[in-house]
Amino acid sequence: MPTPISGFSKLTKEEKINWLATQYSTESKSTIAILKNYWNSDTNLQQLHDEFIENTISNFYLPLGIAPNFLINNNLLAIPMAIEESSVVAAASRSAKFWLERGGFKATILGTEKVGQVHFIFKGDSKKLTTFFGKIKPVLLSSTKHLTQSMEKRGGGILDIVLRDKTDVLPDYFQLHCTFETKDAMGANFINSCLEQLAKTIKDEAKKYSSFTQIEKEIEMVMSILSNYVPNCVVRAEVSCPIDDLNVKADITPIAFANKIVRAVQIANVEPHRAVTHNKGIMNGVDAVVLATGNDFRAIEAGVHAYAAKDGYYRSLTSASIKENIFNFSIELPLALGTVGGLTSIHPLAKLSLEILQKPSAEELMQIIAVAGLAQNFAALSALVTTGIQEGHMKMHLGNILNQLEATVAEKHILTKRFSKETVSHTAVAEALKDLKNN
Structure with missing residues (x-):
């Protein structure tokens, strides 16, 4: 039975692998060997890959x-x-x-328009919120200038900010629906940084807005995040x-x-x-x-x-x-x-x-x-x-079947030639390989 561990992220890569092999593998030596076999021999390149994510133990290759x-x-x-x-x-x-x-x-x-949203709860008069938004929209845009200047030089930036009333689907729920142009960058970090600044600004401005009651001034920010639904980036x-x-x-x-x-x-x-x-x-x-x-x-x-x-x-x-x-x-x-x-x-x-x-x-x-x-x-x-889809697919899949069955190079050559004219299935290939080994 495996035991919980504290401080796993602080272990070295070797220590992580040894712990994993000990706790979750019946063949610990084999597990360690497989993981290390996929390390890159170029230590600088391996370090680069190790730093892409957390708790790296090896590389997972795709063709x-x-x-x-x-x-x-x-x-x-x-x-x-x-x-x-x-x-x-x-x-x-x-x-x-x-x-x-x-x-x-x-x-x-x-189109290349991308989307981000600030989701918040406002308990008050929606008409007052609309008026408030109209007055502070220029302030919202100016508050992000330190983030958008570089992007604007490349032809991007914040395209628009729209207040959306979503109280018909969720009580007291509103959002700032923001559109962006990020040019050659995917723009996730740029968009999220802008949204977080917008959330801070609207919350700060609400506290100073004299037409709001005390309850209305306490806007509850839920989250600020880009959307991966981009129907206008098509x-x-x-x-x-x-x-x-x-x-x-x-x-x-x-x-x-x-x-x-x-x-x-x-x-x-x-x-x-x-x-x-x-x-x-x-x-x-x-x-x-x-x-x-x-x-x-x-x-x-x-x-x-x-x-x-x-x-x-x-x-x-x-x-x-x-x-x-x-x-x-x-x-x-x-x-x-x-x-x-x-x-x-x-x-x-x-x-x-x-x-x-x-x-x-x-x-x-x-x-x-x-x-x-x-x-x-x-x-x-x-x-x-x-x-039909299987004829071509299974002929391409033949190599995978032969690898699963641990065929030798010579056996692969013979069976690949044979099944170029026959229907490929796992059963047929397994039987053909068995006959080949027995003869």
């Missing part, structure tokens, strides 16, 4: 792959993708090659081509293929169970590039899925249509990203990924990531409406 041949707004790019799931990079690459020969992807920024990506150019497989006509894609998207628009998996496939492409560039995939996931349900019903993030014999396929995504600050500036592979992408601005990175999501969805739908 970094490249999906080439992405033509985006007439720029040819190779997209770095950090992901562990088989077939994602291959699918993206396949889509990129397909659309490269049909004019490539077009992407447009629809990018659109799209592809289109004549129907006759959709010659994906010999056994299906281009018009039949186009109609199947349109119908698949329609289903994802009316059936939430399908929509969730449909959008998860999109996020395979999105998250892989978000991770590779040192951005926050949890924030992106939360914001994107909220956007998919913005009208109160969870729907597809992509759209497909046929008009005048032209097939159109598009996506709109809310993406709050950064190309400066945070891990983008200090993680060596994140910096390299941005360099491979030709050092994009935040807006350009929004376009690239939206395209990756659209490409992923096109590949998934193309497989689903023709051969």
